Amino acid sequence: MKLLITGATGYIGTRLASLALAGGHEVIGATRQPCATAYTWCPYDLSGPAPDCPPGTQTFIHLAANTSTGAQTNPDDEVRAAQALIHCADQSRARFIFISSQTADAAAPSVYGRTKWRIEQEVLAAGGIVVRPGQVYGGPERGLFGVLTGLVRRMPFIPVFLPAPRVQPIHVDDLATSILTIAERPEIRAGIFSLGAVQPISFYRFLMTIASHRIHVVRLPFPVPVVLLRLLERILGQFLSSKLGLRRIFSLIELPQMDSADSLKKLGITLRPLVHGMHRSGRAQRRQLLQEAVVLLSYLLKKTPDKSLVRRYVNALERAGETRPVLDSGLLRLWPVLLTLLDHQTILRAPHGQALSWRLQVALAIAEASPQGAQVFLGSMRQRGVVVTLLALGLTTIKELAWLIASFPLRPFACQLFLESRKTREA
Structure with missing residues (x-):
């Protein structure tokens, strides 16, 4: 016309x-x-x-x-x-x-x-x-x-x-x-x-x-x-x-x-x-998937992931037809360690947590197959003294106990804050 x-x-x-x-x-x-x-x-x-x-x-x-x-x-x-x-x-x-x-x-x-x-x-x-x-x-x-x-x-x-x-x-x-x-x-x-x-x-x-x-x-x-x-x-x-x-x-x-x-x-x-x-592009889903990748990979690797790993995660989800993010929380982007509250079988096996469970597995597979992940999961193979090893084990045990104690009262609220509330925001 x-x-x-x-x-x-x-x-x-x-x-x-x-x-x-x-x-x-x-x-x-x-x-x-x-x-x-x-x-x-x-x-x-x-x-x-x-x-x-x-x-x-x-x-x-x-x-x-x-x-x-x-x-x-x-x-x-x-x-x-x-x-x-x-x-x-x-x-x-x-x-x-x-x-x-x-x-x-x-x-x-x-x-x-x-x-x-x-x-x-x-x-x-x-x-x-x-x-x-x-x-x-x-x-x-x-x-x-x-x-x-x-x-x-x-x-x-x-x-x-x-x-x-x-x-x-x-x-x-x-x-x-x-x-x-x-x-x-x-x-x-x-x-x-x-x-x-x-x-x-x-x-x-x-x-x-x-x-x-x-x-x-x-x-x-x-x-x-x-x-x-x-x-x-x-x-x-x-x-x-x-x-x-x-x-x-x-x-x-x-x-x-x-x-x-x-x-x-x-x-x-x-x-x-x-x-x-x-979003300036008018389509914020890919950007949100990138942010989700950073959260999951940072949680697994305990450090900021390489950009190549972030892109691989997003590409894997898009090939599987999963273009909508599951996690969209500013708190998780600031402190990925809070994902510990959701990383539990009672949540991951529930209907609202199955998508998160699958994405955690995808992120873990990508992290394990990378040089950065190998260094984190397998260690640098450096020799450490007995005292240093015992201190590291003690610190890890204290952290695990602290998270275990905090998770009982906080897990229901974390589930609602990070997963269920997303549906309300999108609506």
């Missing part, structure tokens, strides 16, 4: 244009700045006239938006720009897909949400398609995701709004795939597609996931009552409140929940887990 994409150099537009090009489509980027050389560039600005539509364009995808909050911003200009694009698409007998926002509503607290709603009415009246994405994240740190990531990186704490707003995240690549799926299916006609996680999560949890899985830092929670923010808004006035971003916070707090299950099912889209999507 020949696709015209406004905002093709933006956060979502860049991923969408790249995906469309990889799918064999011809991409026309209607943007202020020149696009990548692989695309046809069509100069376009929201404040100007509609772009010259190249002959044969089959679908318009309208992503461009004015996200500034300055006094010079006129929402009527953005609505008129959308009307001109709709008219251009109608003359070309092309389909029109508008990327709106979850905040779109006639009574939205922000000008941005009200403007999106006005454009939606124009699109639906013309027989077009509206896409309402939830909280977009992942990939490069751009758009609102880039702003939030930067704040989490700079701030020593994370605000916990009370009452807690809830968001429905969607990875930028999943959103791009969904938009392209709509464009590729001509049987899809006028309507609204709500795209985001079926089960909303708290905004605090979303920010904490950024901290722990994107930038790998520890941040403390800081409660922020919403009633105090509303009082601050009254003191500052509407202009200063918008300038400081309070309006955007209230848009988040009053965010309406979307029913996204039907839309995702209709498009055949399965969203990736939030934790996986936070």
Whole structure:
């Protein structure tokens, strides 16, 4: 197909244009700045006239938006720009897909949400398609995701709004795939597609996931009552409140929940887990398998394993079709010795411990067949004196007794912390 994409150099537009090009489509980027050389560039600005539509364009995808909050911003200009694009698409007998926002509503607290709603009415009246994405994240740190990531990186704490707003995240690549799926299916006609996680999560949890899985830092929670923010808004006035971003916070707090299950099912889209999507590649499973390999091999070898052993472990699991990690704990990555609490027959023979048992055997086989493992398990064959040998045996015995005593009360909690809780995190 020949696709015209406004905002093709933006956060979502860049991923969408790249995906469309990889799918064999011809991409026309209607943007202020020149696009990548692989695309046809069509100069376009929201404040100007509609772009010259190249002959044969089959679908318009309208992503461009004015996200500034300055006094010079006129929402009527953005609505008129959308009307001109709709008219251009109608003359070309092309389909029109508008990327709106979850905040779109006639009574939205922000000008941005009200403007999106006005454009939606124009699109639906013309027989077009509206896409309402939830909280977009992942990939490069751009758009609102880039702003939030930067704040989490700079701030020593994370605000916990009370009452807690809830968001429905969607990875930028999943959103791009969904938009392209709509464009590729001509049987899809006028309507609204709500795209985001079926089960909303708290905004605090979303920010904490950024901290722990994107930038790998520890941040403390800081409660922020919403009633105090509303009082601050009254003191500052509407202009200063918008300038400081309070309006955007209230848009988040009053965010309406979307029913996204039907839309995702209709498009055949399965969203990736939030934790996986936070990784820069968008697929964190291999990275988690590498971390699991380091934990298991460090536990067996009592030292940091060679990188070659780590890669062999991951390759062995992938050949066996085991691509999901069993262990995903920061505590185990810091102290692999804690795996002693799980290395017991009562756990390894239980249903939830059989996967760990098999992976321990894989890691042991790889370790034993390596020079590093031979040195650990067989020893350096150096002659040691009787006193040194007795001291080493005594120290080992004391360690074993200490672990034996500690394991009885700690093992049930360790099992729940390191194994069973993983299912909850992935859900």
